[in-house]
Amino acid sequence: MSDRKPTIIDVARAAGASIKTVSRVMNNERYVSAETRERVQRVMAELQFQPNKSAQSLKGDKSYLIAHVYGDPGGPYTGQIQMGLLTRFRDQGYHLLIEEIDYRGDDVEDRVSKLVNQLNLDAVVLTAPVTDNDTVISVIERANIPYVRVTPQHERDGGSSVRIDERAAANDLTMHLLAFGHRRIGFIKGPEHHAGTRLRYSGYCDALREYGLEPDPEIIEQGGFTYRSALPCTRRLLSLAEPPTAIVASNDEMAAAVLSVAHDRGLSLPGDLSVVGFDDIELAEMVWPPLTTVKQPIQELADAAAEILVNILTRKKQPGEPAPQAHRVLPHHVVIRRSTAPPARR
Amino acid sequence: MSDRKPTIIDVARAAGASIKTVSRVMNNERYVSAETRERVQRVMAELQFQPNKSAQSLKGDKSYLIAHVYGDPGGPYTGQIQMGLLTRFRDQGYHLLIEEIDYRGDDVEDRVSKLVNQLNLDAVVLTAPVTDNDTVISVIERANIPYVRVTPQHERDGGSSVRIDERAAANDLTMHLLAFGHRRIGFIKGPEHHAGTRLRYSGYCDALREYGLEPDPEIIEQGGFTYRSALPCTRRLLSLAEPPTAIVASNDEMAAAVLSVAHDRGLSLPGDLSVVGFDDIELAEMVWPPLTTVKQPIQELADAAAEILVNILTRKKQPGEPAPQAHRVLPHHVVIRRSTAPPARR
DNA sequence: CAAGCATCAGATAACGATGTCATGTTTTCA
DNA sequence: TGAAAACATGACATCGTTATCTGATGCTTG
Numbered sequence: 001m002s003d004r005k006p007t008i009i010d011v012a013r014a015a016g017a018s019i020k021t022v023s024r025v026m027n028n029e030r031y032v033s034a035e036t037r038e039r040v041q042r043v044m045a046e047l048q049f050q051p052n053k054s055a056q057s058l059k060g061d062k063s064y065l066i067a068h069v070y071g072d073p074g075g076p077y078t079g080q081i082q083m084g085l086l087t088r089f090r091d092q093g094y095h096l097l098i099e100e101i102d103y104r105g106d107d108v109e110d111r112v113s114k115l116v117n118q119l120n121l122d123a124v125v126l127t128a129p130v131t132d133n134d135t136v137i138s139v140i141e142r143a144n145i146p147y148v149r150v151t152p153q154h155e156r157d158g159g160s161s162v163r164i165d166e167r168a169a170a171n172d173l174t175m176h177l178l179a180f181g182h183r184r185i186g187f188i189k190g191p192e193h194h195a196g197t198r199l200r201y202s203g204y205c206d207a208l209r210e211y212g213l214e215p216d217p218e219i220i221e222q223g224g225f226t227y228r229s230a231l232p233c234t235r236r237l238l239s240l241a242e243p244p245t246a247i248v249a250s251n252d253e254m255a256a257a258v259l260s261v262a263h264d265r266g267l268s269l270p271g272d273l274s275v276v277g278f279d280d281i282e283l284a285e286m287v288w289p290p291l292t293t294v295k296q297p298i299q300e301l302a303d304a305a306a307e308i309l310v311n312i313l314t315r316k317k318q319p320g321e322p323a324p325q326a327h328r329v330l331p332h333h334v335v336i337r338r339s340t341a342p343p344a345r346r
Numbered sequence: 347m348s349d350r351k352p353t354i355i356d357v358a359r360a361a362g363a364s365i366k367t368v369s370r371v372m373n374n375e376r377y378v379s380a381e382t383r384e385r386v387q388r389v390m391a392e393l394q395f396q397p398n399k400s401a402q403s404l405k406g407d408k409s410y411l412i413a414h415v416y417g418d419p420g421g422p423y424t425g426q427i428q429m430g431l432l433t434r435f436r437d438q439g440y441h442l443l444i445e446e447i448d449y450r451g452d453d454v455e456d457r458v459s460k461l462v463n464q465l466n467l468d469a470v471v472l473t474a475p476v477t478d479n480d481t482v483i484s485v486i487e488r489a490n491i492p493y494v495r496v497t498p499q500h501e502r503d504g505g506s507s508v509r510i511d512e513r514a515a516a517n518d519l520t521m522h523l524l525a526f527g528h529r530r531i532g533f534i535k536g537p538e539h540h541a542g543t544r545l546r547y548s549g550y551c552d553a554l555r556e557y558g559l560e561p562d563p564e565i566i567e568q569g570g571f572t573y574r575s576a577l578p579c580t581r582r583l584l585s586l587a588e589p590p591t592a593i594v595a596s597n598d599e600m601a602a603a604v605l606s607v608a609h610d611r612g613l614s615l616p617g618d619l620s621v622v623g624f625d626d627i628e629l630a631e632m633v634w635p636p637l638t639t640v641k642q643p644i645q646e647l648a649d650a651a652a653e654i655l656v657n658i659l660t661r662k663k664q665p666g667e668p669a670p671q672a673h674r675v676l677p678h679h680v681v682i683r684r685s686t687a688p689p690a691r692r
Numbered sequence: 693c694a695a696g697c698a699t700c701a702g703a704t705a706a707c708g709a710t711g712t713c714a715t716g717t718t719t720t721c722a
Numbered sequence: 723t724g725a726a727a728a729c730a731t732g733a734c735a736t737c738g739t740t741a742t743c744t745g746a747t748g749c750t751t752g
Binding site (some may be wrong): 006037048050051052053054055057060063067072078079082083086087090096097098099100113114115117118119146227247253256257259260263282283285286287288289290 | 351365394397398399400401403404409411418425428429433440441442443444446457459460461463464465466520573599602603605606609628630631632633634635636660680
């Protein structure tokens with residue numbers, strides 16, 4: 001018994017067939033008699049034969065590798081997205097590679113190019129904050145590899161995407177506060193380059209206008225999607241002569257910061273201040289009071305992204321044909337918890 | 347101009363050298379004149395040549411792939427560990443593959459084996475809850491691949507590990523409460539199979555004994571390391587005729603649940619109830635009051651793990667020689683925040 | 693019954709790198 | 723100064739698959 005890992009040649013020899021026949025069996029190709037097929041399969045099982053992906057990749061055009069590219073800070077749900085992708089890809093024999101890239105760095109192109117070209121990637125999944133990074137996308141497009149962007153900011157010609165309607169969602173949240181009677185509603189934006197920042201802000205503005213109000217720059221702050229970044233924002237808002245009675249934070253982490261500052265000042269929540277977040281990450285339920293927020297259907301987004309790619313990849317690829325694409329908008333919904341209430345009487 | 351990706355042959359032709367010489371330049375081998383080396387490098391840059399990893403992997407024994415294997419639920423810091431590994435591996439040309447495996451499933455062996463054997467992995471990083479899974483580890487050891495376990499429960503002969511002293515850390519936390527004057531201290535354990543569960547519990551018990559107390563089964567609960575799992579545990583503890591004045595939760599998520607239940611019952615925190623967590627994940631600072639906890643030096647753990655592997659991998663591998671190993675215990679420290687105080691007078 | 697076709701199977705050439713070995717040139721140093 | 727050592731290069735086999743031929747069978751079909 002050799003100690004080496006068995007190769008297709010060992011299988012062929014043991015099964016009394018040619019290597020090509022074994023290959024045919026492995027890939028479920030035609031022109032193998034049922035009898036031969038079964039014999040080969042039995043031998044493969046006996047030898048615990050496992051095809052070498054490097055060899056398959058070298059010869060064929062598939063690497064069975066799909067990369068998830070994101071940046072720091074990734075969305076708070078980066079991990080969950082990965083889990084979702086993983087479970088879908090696993091059954092199809094694909095493996096997930098993760099790559100964090102510094103989208104501000106000058107080696108972005110080089111990094112992505114190395115990834116895509118050296119590893120012969122089969123596909124790429126992009127999440128925040130690189131969903132709309134032209135450098136990254138152009139490298140991927142040049143390599144003619146299918147890709148999906150998860151919750152991108154803009155539509156694009158090439159590639160696929162999955163998302164919810166962020167503008168409508170922010171609109172819904174703000175309407176919820178307006179319906180409670182709030183009229184002075186603060187807003188904490190996300191960072192400039194992040195997908196979603198603009199859309200969430202404009203949903204907020206639209207809602208105000210539907211009630212005949214104009215966004216007031218005095219109660220609009222710019223955060224960075226992190227807990228820490230929202231602390232000073234909140235402090236300023238709550239120190240105003242006429243502080244807001246409610247605050248819309250562009251994500252849950254920042255909303256948690258709003259809660260902490262409010263607690264620290266001894267405000268009664270939600271009576272003195274209503275707070276809403278965005279995304280419905282686990283944290284939203286773990287803070288006090290639990291956050292009213294918009295649920296990102298993360299599992300569904302990941303599923304949809306994986307499904308789109310698997311569809312594209314299992315379809316036989318014609319040489320000239322451009323990569324097929326799909327765009328999917330999933331339903332969102334507002335989750336009402338205890339961080340929102342009508343404003344207290346003055 | 348061909349549209350194909352350039353290969354080593356194209357480079358050789360353009361530089362007027364043999365493919366072997368180009369290979370030498372790529373791998374910084376000896377026996378290439380400075381002049382030739384420079385010429386080849388110029389051509390490589392011009393053609394934007396990038397070596398095909400599949401080919402390198404097929405011929406050589408390196409795949410440049412390292413896998414991070416974990417299970418659901420992974421530690422709350424799975425994502426951060428990955429980020430840490432990523433930045434270290436990136437510069438060395440390694441890529442990180444992630445694999446979530448169901449450690450309860452019956453296909454564990456198959457899954458890990460496929461991963462390790464088909465992809466020719468160079469190394470594996472294991473985190474909770476598979477750091478101590480014998481099935482997984484034995485497959486990896488059989489393939490003779492170096493691996494590092496991050497915060498494992500037990501020491502092992504093979505492989506490397508990085509960790510903090512969890513027992514001592516839990517001991518420190520409990521001592522902190524005892525020093526405040528608490529004598530009735532509840533404990534919420536982690537799930538049975540998880541690394542850390544046993545060590546944290548025994549650290550708690552040791553601390554009590556140092557004060558001449560015996561652990562009281564009535565105020566010891568079993569949770570699952572998740573927020574939800576700790577809710578009923580806490581409810582029971584707080585409903586006792588003689589409820590604890592402090593609760594040690596085995597991780598921060600469960601501590602957050604303790605806080606929520608306490609808030610819900612109108613308790614004043616930390617006066618009526620002191621709470622401590624474990625891990626110091628981001629959440630610890632985002633809840634109210636912020637949690638006293640033990641900091642897992644995640645960045646340092648990831649760094650150490652990556653460093654160990656890189657060391658092993660860059661060392662020339664001798665055929666017969668077993669994989670080298672290293673064990674590192676990093677310092678921990680208790681982070682005191684506002685969730686702990688002396689017990690209120692009755 | 694020869695020709696045509698679908699089916700089954702194998703020999704052999706790729707894929708793109710690295711390893712082995714051979715060969716010629718230059719340096720070293722006893 | 724002569725032999726050994728170090729340097730510089732290239733031809734060619736090789737890794738484990740898949741793809742392209744080519745050949746051999748049996749079965750229709752006119």
